[in-house]
Amino acid sequence: MNIGILKENPTRERRIALTPAGVQTLVSEGNQVYIEKDAGNAAHFSNDQYEKVGAKIVYSNDEIFGRSEIVLKISPPTLEECEKLIDSQTLLSALHLAVAKQKVVELLLEKNICAIGYELIEDQNGDLPILQVMSEIAGLMATHVAARFLESSTNGRGIVMGGITGIPPATVLIIGAGTVGQTAARIAYNLGAEVIVLDKDLRRIRTLANQFNYRIVTAIANEFNIKKAIQFADVVIGAVLIKAERAPHVITEDMVKMMKPGSIIIDVSIDQGGCIATSRLTTLENPTYVLHNVIHYCVPNMPANVARSATYGLTNALLPYLLEMTHLGIVRALKENKGLAKGVCTYCGVITKEGVARRSGLSSHDIYSLIRD
Numbered sequence: 274m275n276i277g278i279l280k281e282n283p284t285r286e287r288r289i290a291l292t293p294a295g296v297q298t299l300v301s302e303g304n305q306v307y308i309e310k311d312a313g314n315a316a317h318f319s320n321d322q323y324e325k326v327g328a329k330i331v332y333s334n335d336e337i338f339g340r341s342e343i344v345l346k347i348s349p350p351t352l353e354e355c356e357k358l359i360d361s362q363t364l365l366s367a368l369h370l371a372v373a374k375q376k377v378v379e380l381l382l383e384k385n386i387c388a389i390g391y392e393l394i395e396d397q398n399g400d401l402p403i404l405q406v407m408s409e410i411a412g413l414m415a416t417h418v419a420a421r422f423l424e425s426s427t428n429g430r431g432i433v434m435g436g437i438t439g440i441p442p443a444t445v446l447i448i449g450a451g452t453v454g455q456t457a458a459r460i461a462y463n464l465g466a467e468v469i470v471l472d473k474d475l476r477r478i479r480t481l482a483n484q485f486n487y488r489i490v491t492a493i494a495n496e497f498n499i500k501k502a503i504q505f506a507d508v509v510i511g512a513v514l515i516k517a518e519r520a521p522h523v524i525t526e527d528m529v530k531m532m533k534p535g536s537i538i539i540d541v542s543i544d545q546g547g548c549i550a551t552s553r554l555t556t557l558e559n560p561t562y563v564l565h566n567v568i569h570y571c572v573p574n575m576p577a578n579v580a581r582s583a584t585y586g587l588t589n590a591l592l593p594y595l596l597e598m599t600h601l602g603i604v605r606a607l608k609e610n611k612g613l614a615k616g617v618c619t620y621c622g623v624i625t626k627e628g629v630a631r632r633s634g635l636s637s638h639d640i641y642s643l644i645r646d
Contacts, residue, residue: 274599275305277341279334280312281348284558287315287580288587290345290365293322295588300327304599307331307340316580338362343598347587348574349373355380361621363387363603365591367574370618370629371519372546378633381619387603388619391587392544393517393626394594395612401516405452406586408541410576412456412512415539416464418575419445419508422537422561422568429568430507430535435465442466446502448494448523448548449512450477453541455484457510462489469502499524504531511540513548517618518628520545526565534566544573607644614640 276299278290289312291299296306306328310320320330331337337344338357346354346366355377358364361384368390370378381388391403416434423443425431436442445461447454450472461468462485471494472478478491492498503509503524509532513520520542529538529551542548543555551564555571557578562569576583594613598606607614617625623638624630630637 274343275307275341276343276345276595276599277307277331277337278309278312279337279344279346279354280309281315281346283315285556285577286348286574287557287577288347288574288583289313289316289318289580290347290584290587290591292584292588293318293326293328295592296323296328297326298592299595299599302596302599305329307337309334309337313584316584318581318584343595343603347577350377352376352380355384358384358386361385361387363389363598365389365391365595367391367544368393368618369544370626371517371632372544375633378619378624378629382622382624385622386619387617387621389613389616390517390618391591391616393618394616397612399612403587403590406590407576407583408452408512409456410579410583410586411541412453412510413460414575414578415453415457415510415512415541416445416460416466416508418539418560418570419443419461419510419537420464422570423507423535427561427568428535428563429537430533432507434461443507444469444505445508445510446506447471447510447512448499449514449542450474450481450491451512451514453512453514454510455481457512458485458489461508466508469506471498471502494523500528500531503528506532507536509536509538509549511538511542511548511552513542514545515628517626518545519632520548522548522550524549526550529567530565532565532567535568537568537570539570541575543571547571604644607640614644620644 343363396402420434423429434443444467447470468489482491540547540552552571617640625640627637
């Protein structure tokens with residue numbers, strides 16, 4: 274198969290879809306990989322490294338779209354990129370169509386694109402292997418970001434995360450005990466912070482409490498508990514995920530007003546609309562704003578700040594699915610791998626995710642009804 278890898282806008286995204294090692298694996302299996310010139314630069318993968326393993330460097334994204342059966346990228350596709358897609362191509366990317374522009378969805382349908390979202394692909398256990406890699410990085414980074422923005426130089430509260438002798442540590446409130454929340458809790462705890470984790474799933478917080486030998490505070494995520502905890506929090510990390518749906522606002526603006534001046538909110542759910550009412554998208558270049566005397570960090574692609582590590586992680590998780598698609602063909606791969614099929618958001622002109630269809634005012638169709646013989 275012909276596989277194309279797009280260059281991202283370096284001011285908004287620094288990762289690339291595959292490392293040179295991943296490309297070499299695909300080429301050794303008889304595939305042709307096209308890479309837009311300098312696509313790997315921000316992750317310190319050079320054009321020469323890709324050429325040495327058999328990739329062909331092309332000089333515009335028009336060439337990528339024109340030559341490829343499968344198009345790979347990182348960030349959700351822009352309107353311009355969707356306009357360049359060719360009828361019946363396969364696109365693999367972060368999609369987040371539940372919060373995408375309506376025109377993006379319309380173009381994917383109009384062009385019969387098989388659009389597969391990294392954030393929705395499952396493995397045999399029902400886990401989300403690609404999303405988990407990025408979530409682990411985001412959870413790790415969230416605590417480090419919090420520690421930096423608590424410093425006086427950023428107009429934070431001017432406190433050290435782990436405290437010192439005679440001085441209490443920062444209080445870190447984490448909403449959501451998935452991969453992001455678990456990782457953030459581990460890093461914050463190891464830095465010496467007081468950690469509070471809230472989640473609606475009692476099994477999750479029980480597991481987390483056991484992991485930390487009950488040295489962190491856990492509770493059910495409801496309005497009463499969130500309102501109580503947020504008054505003491507120096508850091509709030511929002512990590513709420515509902516598959517293929519917009520994230521609900523679990524923290525209201527009135528709750529934000531109750532926070533200490535100079536405290537920080539990190540809304541990791543912002544790529545799905547955000548789980549905090551006062552959140553709005555920020556960028557890698559301008560990551561924060563202040564509202565109600567609270568610093569807000571709402572970068573939707575935090576792992577792009579560690580582009581090289583993130584690219585390695587993405588390649589490890591994505592490559593098995595790509596190999597299956599190139600060996601079997603797209604349709605057969607979707608038939609035989611239900612986890613891959615669950616990543617499909619649009620196929621042959623129809624929407625396959627109920628949340629996306631509801632927002633678009635359209636009907637959805639089960640992917641399996643579309644790919645059966």
